[in-house]
Amino acid sequence: MSVRRVDTIVRGGRVVTATDVFEAAVAISGDKIAAIGPESLLPPGDRVIDAEGKYVMPGLIDCHLHVGPEYDDWKTAPLAAAHTGLTTLLPFVIYDEGESLPQAVARLREEAEALSVLDFGFHFILNHEPHILDGIAPAFAMGVSSFKLFMTYKKRPKRMVSDEFIARTMEQLAALGGLCQLHCENGDVLCYLEDKAIAAGRTTPTDFPPTCPDWTEEEAINRAILIGRLTDCPVYVVHLSTRLGLERIKRAQAEGQRVWTETCPQYLLLTDREMERLGPFAKIGPPLRPHDGPDRAALWAGTEAGFISTVASDHSPRVPAAKEPGRRNIFVDSDGKPIPFGAPSLETLVPLMYSEGVVNRGLPPSWLARVMAENPARIFGLYPRKGAIRVGADADLTIWDPASAWTIERARHLGIAGYTPYEGWTVKGRPWMTLLRGQVLLNSEGVLEQKPGYGRYLARTSPVAPIGGAVR
Numbered sequence: 001m002s003v004r005r006v007d008t009i010v011r012g013g014r015v016v017t018a019t020d021v022f023e024a025a026v027a028i029s030g031d032k033i034a035a036i037g038p039e040s041l042l043p044p045g046d047r048v049i050d051a052e053g054k055y056v057m058p059g060l061i062d063c064h065l066h067v068g069p070e071y072d073d074w075k076t077a078p079l080a081a082a083h084t085g086l087t088t089l090l091p092f093v094i095y096d097e098g099e100s101l102p103q104a105v106a107r108l109r110e111e112a113e114a115l116s117v118l119d120f121g122f123h124f125i126l127n128h129e130p131h132i133l134d135g136i137a138p139a140f141a142m143g144v145s146s147f148k149l150f151m152t153y154k155k156r157p158k159r160m161v162s163d164e165f166i167a168r169t170m171e172q173l174a175a176l177g178g179l180c181q182l183h184c185e186n187g188d189v190l191c192y193l194e195d196k197a198i199a200a201g202r203t204t205p206t207d208f209p210p211t212c213p214d215w216t217e218e219e220a221i222n223r224a225i226l227i228g229r230l231t232d233c234p235v236y237v238v239h240l241s242t243r244l245g246l247e248r249i250k251r252a253q254a255e256g257q258r259v260w261t262e263t264c265p266q267y268l269l270l271t272d273r274e275m276e277r278l279g280p281f282a283k284i285g286p287p288l289r290p291h292d293g294p295d296r297a298a299l300w301a302g303t304e305a306g307f308i309s310t311v312a313s314d315h316s317p318r319v320p321a322a323k324e325p326g327r328r329n330i331f332v333d334s335d336g337k338p339i340p341f342g343a344p345s346l347e348t349l350v351p352l353m354y355s356e357g358v359v360n361r362g363l364p365p366s367w368l369a370r371v372m373a374e375n376p377a378r379i380f381g382l383y384p385r386k387g388a389i390r391v392g393a394d395a396d397l398t399i400w401d402p403a404s405a406w407t408i409e410r411a412r413h414l415g416i417a418g419y420t421p422y423e424g425w426t427v428k429g430r431p432w433m434t435l436l437r438g439q440v441l442l443n444s445e446g447v448l449e450q451k452p453g454y455g456r457y458l459a460r461t462s463p464v465a466p467i468g469g470a471v472r
């Protein structure tokens, strides 16, 4: 070891990677990891962090959330996320009317760099307007390597895209080495069933999930996979919610196609029963699935077996006033405007996944490092800079205290939603400390040591295949 001193040593903890858990110290020089090994073999550090009894994980990433004017803003979302142990966010963003993609990248980068305490990148949502595709190549050169298309939401202007538009987008992305994310539900069928329900006066909150049968997700996934095969573009199915959809993805993976997927805590933990309890506040797309159905168990099994690569929040909080009219009609308000989809999830993502996955279901801590650090980093073109504890990587660490138990309360949340579906849930484990690029972000008192604006824009590159296979 040629380095005589390093800036920081994290000692005494159990290092958790996406494949292993082992006792080691981590040496940090500047903003990078300089060495990993027995403390006695590492150079002394100017600062020593004693992580005795803790898990030292790679900095955790939320790779699916929504940030912007209708949601939590670029200051609030990263601050809220930082308190929960996350170190990097990859939100979905949208371009303004009349703006090109490279213009939008530049504008949002400036805005987010001024406000975000966490490192961040952008996925862009593309509306059904062919001219926007001209901006994909320059946006890719600016570090945006993933773009999302909606196969549903027919009632939102230009939101639902045609199969031709999917093919044209994928063709471009394949040539550049990009990734296509898709919200897979059959929008025509959903719209037809919704209109039928409205005409029949079936408009209470519990009437919503039956208008989104599970096969409409499977059908759209099938189409996305086949267009992906046609164009040789890697396909990423966001927020997978059904067993049927998972079975189709498993088949594509077995055939060697680059098809990856994520699920979310809400699909692993909640069911359509929440519609009775929370009404429009549980209206999300895809919907929460039947309480007596096969989906939750299949999704847990799918992530355990490695077919589902990532877990993300799909945080889409709405101000309560936007949701309220949905109590009378879950589909549309009195002006015929859709009741918005979406629920808060960012501030409960990490504690729920540790507590429900690792503690209650006995998954190894490596599972969390896989689905919330290394795999998102690989798929979204950040690996090995992010998502891994290895020499030369950014010194991003989520140091986790597995012992403490606590109760989820919306009163502690910073976001605009005003509620959480998990109010009163008891969880085990909490973030004890996080480091972002070598600096303490969240300290052991639960206080953020960095200010809004500390976060850096992450220029991303092509995807690398995620780690698969059973986690145990």
Ligand SMILES: [Zn+2]
Pocket: 064, 065, 066, 092, 314, 315, 316
């Ligand atoms: Zn989303």
